[in-house]
Amino acid sequence: MSHAPAALETTATGIDNRKLLMWLFLASETLLFGSLIAAYLLYRGQSVVGPYPEELFDIPFTSVSAFVLLMSSVTMVLALAAIQRGDQRGLRIWLFTTALLGMLFISGQAFEFTEFNREGLSLSSNLFGTTFFVLTGFHGAHVTVGVLVLLSLLVMALRGRLTRSQSMNVELVGLYWHFVDVVWIAIFTLVYLIQP
Amino acid sequence: MTLAESRGIKRPPEHEADARQAGGRAHPGPLEYTRIGLILAVITAVEVGAFYMDIAQWALVSILVVLSAVKFSLVVMWFMHLRFDSRLFSGLLVGGLMLAAALFVVVLSTLGGGLT
Amino acid sequence: MVEAMRKLRADAESYQGWWSWLTTVDHKRIGVMYGVTAFSFFLLGGVEALLIRLQLSTSNGQVLDPDAYNRLFTMHGTTMIFLVVMPLSAAFFNLLIPLLIGARDVAFPRLNAFSFWVFLAGGLFMNASFFTGGIFQGKLGAPDAGWFGYAPLSLVSTGQGIDFWAFGLLILGIASMAAGFNFIVTIFNMRAPGMTLLRMPVFVWMTLVTSFLIIFAMPIITVALFELLFDRLYGANFFNMAAGGKPLLWQHMFWLFGHPEVYILILPAMGIVSEVLPTFSRKPLFGYQFVIFSGLAIAFMSWGVWAHHMYTTGLGTIANSAFAVSTMLIAVPTGIKIFSWIATLWGGSINLKTPLYFSVGFISMFVIGGLTGVMHTVVPSDYQQQDTYFVVAHFHQVLFGGAMFGLFAGIYYWFPKFTGRLLHEGWGKLHFWLMFIGFNLTFQPMMILGLLGMPRRIYSYGSGTGWDFLNMLATAGAFLIGLSILVFMINVVVSLRRKERAGADPWDGRTLEWSLPSPVPPYNFAEIPTVRARDDFWHQKYAEDEEGRPVPIVAGGAYQAEEEEGEEEAETGHGIHMPSPSFWPLIAAIGLPIMAAGFIYQESANLLPMIAIGAVITIVGIYGWALEPASE
Structure with missing residues (x-):
């Protein structure tokens, strides 16, 4: 998150440079996840050998982790609301909670991956393994990056270097975080709940 | 604000700029956010519930797709402020x-x- | 304030030496580095082309063995597209966009530097593949599955060539995406007061459209390349038929990216030509809005034509017909542009200088390229032409006859703005004629060869085929092109040594950059201009008489006054904030090829530490970048 020099001047459209950059990035990310989801849908139910998704998926477990990520979006936006009214304590609490929920989600995914692996699913075992691990892996990588950035923000906040005037930093990270969350909303439905 | 005017101002008052981006309205507060969060939680519960109900595949698919689209829209409109920005x-x-x-x-x- | 500006100027003069280039965030310096680097790759890709032409000059050629031939044509295509035409266009974006919209720099100067360093890293990484096959035993490495890397050929290819290719393209993709985001934000947000969207020069519009194509097309090829790499390195099954995978998915994803990519390559050249023609006809561009909206239409429609590359894969009659229609339709906005350019020349007071030669060369050669393209849209006709030299001739007609001629027009046109010296006209025209004749001598015989049935991507052909003479012509033409490039390089050297200065406005230009001294000072505009019209600078210099003819505004007019009073005027304005130099973008870029090499060789040696080192370097670079203040 760079401190763009343009923040010194207002822009021709009145839109913040960095916010526009983030939205452009997210718009292009729709094509990235679109491509990954398309590959999953193309090969849905096409695996010639097992293990198959219906044997592996643990819907209650995944529902909990989907819920965790969803709630992290709520805490993220509360962190933004906190910094916008200058509530430093609230900012720290909600940033911390969001990062924690994010880490919880990642741990859940790590557990799920190892569990599936133990039951014989790997990147090379069949089309399901290939498309599932790559799609959810890409998403997990995005969450991981988000957690790292959230922790960086938290450190800045704890050292008093994230003031009300820098709320844009939190807003930008928030946009990224919510986007990663909505991608999971799509994955949770298309991959887990709708089975062939 | 016209372009020429906006150029004349070196640094807009910070907090105002936070709340009102160009072409946008003020962002909602924690209460609305929490309310949206609750709705999202309920929809997720309904989704998982529908998954365990014994209904036709086409009906299940339609329900799930619609519900997740609603969740998606709620997050992008409220949490990502598309309604306001x-x-x-x-x-x-x-x-x-x-x-x-x-x-x-x-x-x-x-x-x-x-x-x- | 005047004091501050003097200090800034003194700073700029002391800001020299190699370190200043490594840490620069000045869009003009980054543009120059983009241009010089891309031109070096152009020479490399050109040598590859000449080797290919030597091999094919006679039947049963003995210059290259089949393996080396495959690697060379793959690298030639990849280099010319990703390391030459795209970055040369990026060089023009960098050099010109802030000047054309009246800004001091791009929106994110350090992201811009990052984009260049990543491009350089990706280009070197890609070419490092040559050394992977045991170069000392006389065997070339390098990818060997064509620039399109069709699966399953790219899966069964042995060695590390394809891995280098895929990671190289991923790294280059990061560079393009960074530039794409940056220029969209710059064009939306950094415009000077009064520079409304419909007053922007056409080149700015084409940059905007190209940038949008880049940010939406690149993610698709990114996913495709990751899928290919997962298949190759970790045994995934995306394109593995034995596991039920569909190799055709690669073709779809490649061309979903690949056809917008074609317009990513040509639209910037169209923008350049749209700037050159009005200046040298001393007339405004004919149908400004039509040129812009046809550019938008092309960009929009470019998403619906990808499968015309895939007629012969058995998509079915309906799909083939639909894509045939959409592809024919895309010729309409393209045709609109061509008529606009011709109408711009029509009735103008033509100033026949080298940039105009190249622009007219662009129009004529691009028309042939476009028309042969329309021939391909007809499905039965395409069945005949698929994988023949007719296709090779067609896309060179577009990418060389089109994009490269346009880019050379831009080089001749803007060279004085950034160096303070005009390129020599005599050498320039010699360059043009050699290139124009060489180009036609190379590719028109290929059209005939293709229709005679000579297939692409073959390393040799028998003596009874009757293809010898035309191939020899093509080879002779290719060497003529090579000679013309040599002439161009001599021209650059000779011109840079000229004592004569070009002055601020050597061509009687129309757009804002010509209001600035040549070379442009680091801060571009002493005072941010206020724009009152399209072709604003022209209107500062000329009024119109009753019949619409331009009449110079006499001495003491707006233009003169501004140049003399620039410094004093700045007193009333606000301070100039220039971004500080930074080496963090360079550091962040260095980590990427290290990580990529770690992944490729992880199988043969445990290179997890190498991946980790690369990752740490990049992360340190990004943190350093995020935490340092952007300007003092």
């Missing part, structure tokens, strides 16, 4: 989504595969 942002996101959907519907229909 510049419409350029909405255009970018919706444009990206529609492009991805259009392209891959064609690819999937020529290659086979899909939702059901």
Whole structure:
């Protein structure tokens, strides 16, 4: 998150440079996840050998982790609301909670991956393994990056270097975080709940 | 504010700029956010509930797709502030989504595969 | 304030030496580095082309063995597209966009530097593949599956060539995406007061459209390349038929990216030509809005034509017909542009200088490229032409006859703005004629060869085929092109040594950059201009008489006054904030190829530490970048 020099001047459209950059990035990310989801849908139910998704998926477990990520979006936006009214304590609490929920989600995914692996699913075992691990892996990588950035923000906040005037930093990270969350909303439905 | 005027101002008052981006309205507060969060939680519960109910596949698929679309819209409209911010942002996101959907519907229909 | 500006100027003069280039965030310096680097790759890709032409000059050629031939044509295509035409266009974006919209720099100067360093890293990484096959035993490495890398050929290819290719393209993709985001934000947000969207020069519009194509097309090829790499390195099954995978998915994803990519390559050249023609006809561009909206239409429609590369894969009659229609339709906005350019020349007071030669060369050669393209849209006709030299001739007609001629027009046109010296006209025209004749001598015989049935991507052909003479012509033409490039390089050297200065406005230009001294000072505009019209600078210099003819505004007019009073005027304005130099973008870029090499060789040696080192370097670079202040 760079401190763009343009923040010194207002822009021709009145839109913040960095916010526009983030939205452009997210718009292009729709094509990235679109491509990954398309590959999953193309090969849905096409695996010639097992293990198959219906044997592996643990819907209650995944529902909990989907819920965790969803709630992290709520805490993220509360962190933004906190910094916008200058509530430093609230900012720290909600940033911390969001990062924690994010880490919880990642741990859940790590557990799920190892569990599936133990039951014989790997990147090379069949089309399901290939498309599932790559799609959810890409998403997990995005969450991981988000957690790292959230922790960086938290450190800045704890050292008093994230003031009300820098709320844009939190807003930008928030946009990224919510986007990663909505991608999971799509994955949770298309991959887990709708089975062939 | 005209362009010339805006150029004259070196640094806009910070907090005002936070709340009102160009072409946008003020962002909502914690109460609304929490309320949206509750709705999202309920919808997720309904989704998982529907999954365990004994209903026809086509009905299940439709319910799930609609519900997740509602969740998706709630998050992007409220938490990502598309309801309040510049419409350029909405255009970018919706444009990206529609492009991805259009392209891959064609690819999937020529290659086979899909939702059901 | 005047004091501050003097200090800034003194700073700029002391800001020299190699370190200043490594840490620069000045869009003009980054543009120059983009241009010089891309031109070096152009020479490399050109040598590859000449080797290919030597091999094919006679039947049963003995210059290259089949393996080396495959690697060379793959690298030639990849280099010319990703390391030459795209970055040369990026060089023009960098050099010109802030000047054309009246800004001091791009929106994110350090992201811009990052984009260049990542491009350089990706280009070197890609070419490092040559050394992977045991170069000392006389065997070339390098990818060997064509620039399109079709699966399953790219899966069964042995060695590390394809891995280098895929990671190289991923790294280059990061560079393009970074530039794409940056220029969209710059064009939306950094415009000077009064520079409304419909007053922007056409080149700015084409940059905007190209940038949007880049940010939406690149993610698709990114996913495709990751899928290919997962298949190759970790045994995934995306394109593995034995596991039920569909190799055709690669073709779809490649061309979903690949056809917008074609317009990513040509639209910037169209923008350049749209700037050159009005200046040298001393007339405004004919149908400004039509040129812009046809550019938008091309970009929009470019998403619906990808499968015309895939007629012969058995998509079915309906799909083939639909894509045939959409592809024919895309010729309409393209045709609109061509008529606009011709109408711009029509009735103008033509100033026949080298940039105009190249622009007219662009129009004529691009028309042939476009028309042969329309021939391909007809499905039965395409069945005949698929994988023949007719296709090779067609896309060179577009990418060389089109994009490269346009880019050379831009080089001749803007060279004085950034160096303070005009390129020599005599050498320039010699360059043009050699290139124009060489180009036609190379590719028109290929058209005939293709129709005679000579297939692409073959390393040799028998003596009874009757293809010898035309191939020899093509080879002779290719060497003529090579000679013309040599002439161009001599021209650059000779011109840079000229004592004569070009002055601020050597061509009687129309757009804002010509209001600035040549070379442009680091801060571009002493005072941010206020724009009152399209072709604003022209209107500062000329009024119109009753019949619409331009009449110079006499001495003491707006233009003169501004140049003399620039410094004093700045007193009333606000301070100039220039971004500080930074080496963090360079550091962040260095980590990427290290990580990529770690992944590729992880199988043969445990290179997890190498991946980790690369990752740490990049992360340190990004943190350093995020935490340092952007300007003092």
